[in-house]
Amino acid sequence: MTGTLVLAADPLLSGDVGLVEVLLTLGKVLLAFGFLLVSVMLMIWFERKLLGGMHQRFGPTMAGPFGILQTLADGIKLFFKEDLVPDRSDRFVFKLAPYLSLIPAFLAFAIVPLGGDFNSGGSVELFGRTTFLQVADPPVGILWFLAMSSLAVYGVMLAGWSSGSKYPLLGSVRASAQMVSYEAALGLAVASVVLIAGSLSTHDMVLAQAAEGYFGVIPRWNVIVTGLVPFIVFVIAGTAELNRPPFDLVEAEQELVGGFHTEYSSIRFALFFLAEFMNTITMSAVIVTLFFGGPAGPVLIGELAGFDIGWAWGLLWFFLKLFVMLFVFVWMRATLPRFRYDQLMDLGWKALTPVALGWFLFLAALETGRQRDWNEAAITVLSLLVIAAATALLVRAVRNGRRAAADAAAAEQVEHAEHAETVGERS
Amino acid sequence: MVETVFAVSAVLILAGAVGVVVFRNPVHAALSLVLTLLGVAVLFVLNDAHFLAAVQVVVYAGAIVILFLFVIMLLGVDTAEKLRVEPIAGQRPLAVVVGAALAALLGTVVIIGADVLTGLRRSAGERALDGSASDIERIGRVLFGEFAFAVEVTAALLTVAVVGAVVLTRRTSRPRSAAAAADASLQDSDAGPDAPSTDAGRGQ
Amino acid sequence: MSEFLRTYLTVGIFGAVGVGLVAALLGVGRILRPSRPTPAKVENYESGVDPVGDMWSQANIRYYVFALLFVLFDVEAVFIFPWAARLEDYGLFGLVEMAIFIFILLLGLLYAWRKRMLRWV
Numbered sequence: 001m002t003g004t005l006v007l008a009a010d011p012l013l014s015g016d017v018g019l020v021e022v023l024l025t026l027g028k029v030l031l032a033f034g035f036l037l038v039s040v041m042l043m044i045w046f047e048r049k050l051l052g053g054m055h056q057r058f059g060p061t062m063a064g065p066f067g068i069l070q071t072l073a074d075g076i077k078l079f080f081k082e083d084l085v086p087d088r089s090d091r092f093v094f095k096l097a098p099y100l101s102l103i104p105a106f107l108a109f110a111i112v113p114l115g116g117d118f119n120s121g122g123s124v125e126l127f128g129r130t131t132f133l134q135v136a137d138p139p140v141g142i143l144w145f146l147a148m149s150s151l152a153v154y155g156v157m158l159a160g161w162s163s164g165s166k167y168p169l170l171g172s173v174r175a176s177a178q179m180v181s182y183e184a185a186l187g188l189a190v191a192s193v194v195l196i197a198g199s200l201s202t203h204d205m206v207l208a209q210a211a212e213g214y215f216g217v218i219p220r221w222n223v224i225v226t227g228l229v230p231f232i233v234f235v236i237a238g239t240a241e242l243n244r245p246p247f248d249l250v251e252a253e254q255e256l257v258g259g260f261h262t263e264y265s266s267i268r269f270a271l272f273f274l275a276e277f278m279n280t281i282t283m284s285a286v287i288v289t290l291f292f293g294g295p296a297g298p299v300l301i302g303e304l305a306g307f308d309i310g311w312a313w314g315l316l317w318f319f320l321k322l323f324v325m326l327f328v329f330v331w332m333r334a335t336l337p338r339f340r341y342d343q344l345m346d347l348g349w350k351a352l353t354p355v356a357l358g359w360f361l362f363l364a365a366l367e368t369g370r371q372r373d374w375n376e377a378a379i380t381v382l383s384l385l386v387i388a389a390a391t392a393l394l395v396r397a398v399r400n401g402r403r404a405a406a407d408a409a410a411a412e413q414v415e416h417a418e419h420a421e422t423v424g425e426r427s
Numbered sequence: 428m429v430e431t432v433f434a435v436s437a438v439l440i441l442a443g444a445v446g447v448v449v450f451r452n453p454v455h456a457a458l459s460l461v462l463t464l465l466g467v468a469v470l471f472v473l474n475d476a477h478f479l480a481a482v483q484v485v486v487y488a489g490a491i492v493i494l495f496l497f498v499i500m501l502l503g504v505d506t507a508e509k510l511r512v513e514p515i516a517g518q519r520p521l522a523v524v525v526g527a528a529l530a531a532l533l534g535t536v537v538i539i540g541a542d543v544l545t546g547l548r549r550s551a552g553e554r555a556l557d558g559s560a561s562d563i564e565r566i567g568r569v570l571f572g573e574f575a576f577a578v579e580v581t582a583a584l585l586t587v588a589v590v591g592a593v594v595l596t597r598r599t600s601r602p603r604s605a606a607a608a609a610d611a612s613l614q615d616s617d618a619g620p621d622a623p624s625t626d627a628g629r630g631q
Numbered sequence: 632m633s634e635f636l637r638t639y640l641t642v643g644i645f646g647a648v649g650v651g652l653v654a655a656l657l658g659v660g661r662i663l664r665p666s667r668p669t670p671a672k673v674e675n676y677e678s679g680v681d682p683v684g685d686m687w688s689q690a691n692i693r694y695y696v697f698a699l700l701f702v703l704f705d706v707e708a709v710f711i712f713p714w715a716a717r718l719e720d721y722g723l724f725g726l727v728e729m730a731i732f733i734f735i736l737l738l739g740l741l742y743a744w745r746k747r748m749l750r751w752v
Contacts, residue, residue, distance in 0.1 A: 025641050025644070026644070028641075029641065029644050029645050029648060030648075032645065033645070033648050033649075033652075037652075078660075079659060079660050079663045079664065080663055080664055080665075081664060082664055082665050082666060082667065082668075082672075083660065083661075083664055083666070084668065084672050084673055085673065086673055086674065086675050086676075087670075087673040087674065087675075088675055088682070090452070090454070092455075093454065093455070093458070096458075098653065098657075099650065099653050102649065102652075102653050103646065103649050103650060103653070106645070106646070106649035106652075107642065107645065107646050107649065110641075110642050110645050135641060135642065135645050136638045136639070136641045136642045136645070137638065138477065138638050138639060138642065139477045139478075139561055139563075139638075140477045140478060140480070140481040140563075143478070143481035143485065143712065144481065144642075146481075146485055146708075147481055147484035147485045147488075147489065150484070150485055150488070150489025150490065150493075150705075151484065151488060151489060153489070153493055154461070154493075157493070157496055158454070158458075161454060161496075161500065162454075163675070164675065165675040165676060165677060165682065166677060166682075167676075167677065169500075169690075173497075173500055173690045173694060176493065176496075176497075177497075177694045177697050177698070180490075180493060180697065180698060180701040181697055181700075181701065183489075183701065183705070184700075184701055184704035184705065184708070187485075187704070187705065187708035188704070188708060188711070191708060191711045191712060191715050192715075194712060194715040194716055195715040195718060198716060198717070198718070198719075199716060200563065200712065200716055262676055263675065263676055266660060266664055267656055267657060267659075267660035267664075268657070268660075270656070271653060271656065271657075342750065345697070345749060346749070346750075349697075349700065349740065349744075349749050350744065350749060353704065353740065354737065354740070357733055357737065360711070360715075360733075361729070361730055361733060364715070364718060364726055364729065365726060367718055367719075368718065368719075368722065368723060368725075368726045371718075371719050371722075372722070372723070394741065397741060397744075397745060398744060398745060400745075472639055478712075478713065482709050485705060485708075485709065486702075486705055486706060486709055489705065490698075490701055490702045490705040490706075491702065493698060493701070494695075494698045494699060494701075494702055497690070497694050497695055497698040498695060500689070500690040500694075501689060501690050501691075501692055501694065501695055502689065563712070563713045563716055563717075564713070564716070564717055564720075566713050567713030567714055567716070567717050567720070567721075568717075568720065570710065570713060570714075571713075571714055571721045571724075571725050571728060571729075572721075575724075575728050578710060578728065578732060579728070579731055579732060579735065581706070581710070582707075582731075582732045582735035582736050583735055585702075585703045585706060585707075585736060585739060586703070586735055586736060586738050586739035586742075588699060588702075588703070588739075589696075589699055589700060589703055589739035589740075589742065589743060590739065590742050592695060592696050592699045593696060593742060593743050593746050593748050596692050596693065596695065596696055596748065597746060597748070
């Protein structure tokens, strides 16, 4: 990360704009759109099938081969269901909420690099034009993703509020508090990656990860370079952000019926469902981009029948990594029991946020030291000592606080008792 | 093209701003505030201030308005606000005075700084920021160079806000009677923290 | 038109496709589905019993503290990003400055923690 910050921009968009450019842009948009929709359908099927396997059931089997058309069948069924808008609801917001839920999920996907040969710059030659295989590469890059995930809260919050019903309201307030709590940790985990990459652009991040690895076999992926901690924080915070199990208190069907979308029916309900799975795929894609080098990977066969197919390997690696990440999400769902709400908040604020911040500072100290040729081992030891001291202080402070609060409560109890006595005497 | 985008976003911004004042339902007002904020983000992009645009969305649309919505839900507002009631005596004439003062201030700024706004003359800050670097780089250079102290003061300000909120929310549980305390503990243990209409709300 | 604006224009097209998708789904649904609302159907669900009391009840005030803490850390992240992207420009001075910045903000979290506002029980 030296030199001036290169303004990452798709070379396709820097010259004159002709018909080819417009068509290519539209093509990329439609490609990403189709990819998202198809993968959502397959993801729902994949999740049900895999969960079935993990529960020793079959999962969907009837519609199509291996039940692969189950999602489509469910979707078609929902089209024919009556759409009810509760009388007491706020009709305008009630109808707006599905849009607010789905559109950010959709837009966040725009910054994910899908393919390209990142061993040689990552750009692709198509019809004589050079471009990136991603919908857009805005200079704010990963901040775009954070912005969209912060807007996603609106869909959940307003869906619950506008229903004019108690369970959805409780579910939505709970959900938004949860999403908001984990967004802090999410942003701080991203900051660690930005620190290493020296850029906000997702294209640059992938490019940095495609560089020569360690010992020739271990890739230079950020999951290793940033020392695993930001990755773990990001995955946990991301799962909570998605409201997926084990963080699915939002829907906790035993307590809240269906959570924020209890009052939704028919295709409007399907839209929330779609948004949820779209978010899962986007989140997995962002994890792959940030920590696993996105489409970066070796090009095994560079040319086929005279065509340069180096960029197609990028697509393949990206899909493989995405698939593994999606598997992990389903796996977590099948393995981990749901959190209690206080545990959830504890994890977010008392563990993830401080850890992410501490690790960020640690990485920053290492990086600064590297630039000034300090002794790395010394910095590491010193930083670890500082972290240990900070943790010890924190634990002490919290313990003191707890004791003080317990004392106060006890004193209050005595006071109450005395108060009751005096009242009793007086009467 | 730039003019079109500017015109569309300007209309959205103004429509949102009018909506904030006109809507009686606070949630609708908050939503139209989001519209205004997103429009401003588009204007930032139009001026190549990409980082500021992202900040506008992440902080204002994503956090501040969410905070507003939490407050609205905290109050449990289900009906439109009663406009007849005047909680602070004389707040209406006062609002007119403050509004006029604000408008006068804005007008003065526009008149004095007309050359800067139209680009005829460049402000000192603009000259300092000159260069081909991206806006995030330039902002960083100013924030962590010249205004380093202001950044720390910002941190202190935010911390004070949190401390204030904690103090205010805690005070509600102090002068509670023993019966209410028992009631609260019962309610906390079985109904969960977000049971409707808790004593926290009553304490307001 | 700057090239950046074109980037966002692409995003805009992408977003328009998304809005189009939602609108199309809702439109098709409107054509296909039956609509025979009865008073019982448009009643709130509430576990199948008749709704009781106010619909928009008050939320717990604790949520407010969490939302405010979120604002705190969101602003913090915003300050962190320009620094993290150009770490080498700011050197040791920047590192110390950022450490103090984060420390002050952590004090806010610590205060809420000590005052047991982060506990739900």
